[in-house]
Amino acid sequence: MTTITSTPLRRPGPPASQTGLAISTLTITRRALLRFVRTPQLIVLATVQMTLFFLIYRYMFGGAIHIAGMPYVDYLVPGFITTGVLFTGMGTAAAMAQDLEEGLIDRLRSLPIPRAAVLCARATADTAIFVWIAGFATVVAFAVGFRLHGTALEGLEAFGLAVLFGFAFEWLFVTMALFAGNAQAAQGMGMIVFPFVFVSSAYVPIGSMPSWLQAFANHQPMTYMVDAVRSLTLGPQAHELLGHTSSYYVGRSLAWGAAIVVVTFPIAVAKYRRG
């Protein structure tokens, strides 16, 4: 083991002034992404798990579920990708809680960087991870028979929307992580996504659910978001299936997204500040 040398040391320098928000955010984002990329368990687990579940739904359940006018896979994919982003969010909440636990956030808080940098970096890195996860899932989707019924542009819009929705829920997950304080508690809190993911139009038409669940499913944000994405991938068939135009769903889902951010973002910032 190498011992500490007596190389001439640098004397203390003048105090540093505040580093800019952009540089701080980018530097910390890079760290979060490097961790994701260099921790094989994280990246492989996330992508493989998602693909596996996708294939299970597509091939095992798909045979039993019939959607008028289209193969099940075309119905499933928008739901799957949108909710998949939500599941990824659970993981990022746990990652942030782990950072908190391990003292990395403490170190960052003691540095001359803007308070917002840590949270912005978290959100940016997580969005980048969402894009990766969603992108990978999309490639797999096409490989197992998913086809766009609308234009390619609409397909891209759909993809962008899914990422945007993930970003909206991000602040909910960051808040959970800050209140949880450790990785296990954060994962426990993350279970809250389950009713939102499954009691929605993501995997099955709401009409097939018992009426007491339909009430919830019809009005919760996930349903609007999934249908917004779906309305873009299904093109002209969307209106027939869903009952409203694409702008109806897109508008409402964006409103939901904005509402979630407006509520959770200030809570996250306040909790982060209080420490």
Added chain:
Amino acid sequence: MAPTIEAAGLKKRFGKTRALDGLDLVAQRGQVTAVLGPNGAGKTTFVRTVATLLRPDEGTLRVAGRDARRDPAAVRGAIGLAGQFAAVEPAMTGRENLEMVARLFGQPRRTAKASASAVLAQLGLVEVGDRLARTYSGGMRRRLDLGASLVGAPQLLVLDEPTTGLDPRSRIELWNAVRTLVRTGTDVLLTTQYLDEADHLASHVVIVDHGRAVASGSPAELKQQIGASVVELHVRDSRDLTRVAELLERLDHDSAQIDEATRRVNVRVESGREGLMAAMQAVHHHGIEIEDMGMRQPNLDEVFLALTGAEDEQTATAVAA
């Protein structure tokens, strides 16, 4: 020069717990100030307050010449923090970790690289600098954590229990690193549970308990108050306990502590060696059978007892050895 830390009447509550309850502390420039106390004494809360991670509820605090409550951002530019949990990113190399912190100090890319290299050399981590931090041993990770606190060339280094959990060799290496730093003019605030750590490193020690300072002074001053060593005897026959206690009390005129359950008696003495010799002779002279005897440093409980309850000591009180 103005002191590097001036804290007066600091108070901080977490729910019902009063972590800091009117803490006063002054740390001068150019030296190591140690905050010594058991778990729950408020050391970590104090350190986090100095590092501007927490805001005190009451009291005044000046750090590196700035008001920590009104201008925390300015304080952050002048301090470096290294904590118990070795806050480094395991999925980045040592060098990348240091460069990242340097960039966050506002250093341009090239300067950041130079700072990182300098600190790696300073702490003997050059050979492992390009390995991922998660491959490092515990001691290396602590050193890297220390490095991360140095890379911004801070005026004040804040170390929260830096050697807790380290093996003896890594401890000593870290102590050497801290001593060298002080020689270059860096101020150091360090918290510890270990009296020997405070003794070896600090010029000024503040003992805290229940959120306030109960004693302060140089290690020599404190030891004079409490006695540098403890002589401890383990008697064969418990009927001899009182006798032995009497004999020991004659050594340095300090009251002895008896632990009936383990048949031990101990007493604080000025000089461990001399005290031990005198105790051996006394016991030999009176023909008392002894299982074991030795000298050791006073432990924290004994320091506390000495400083907070000297007058109420009773020989029948059992002291956890």
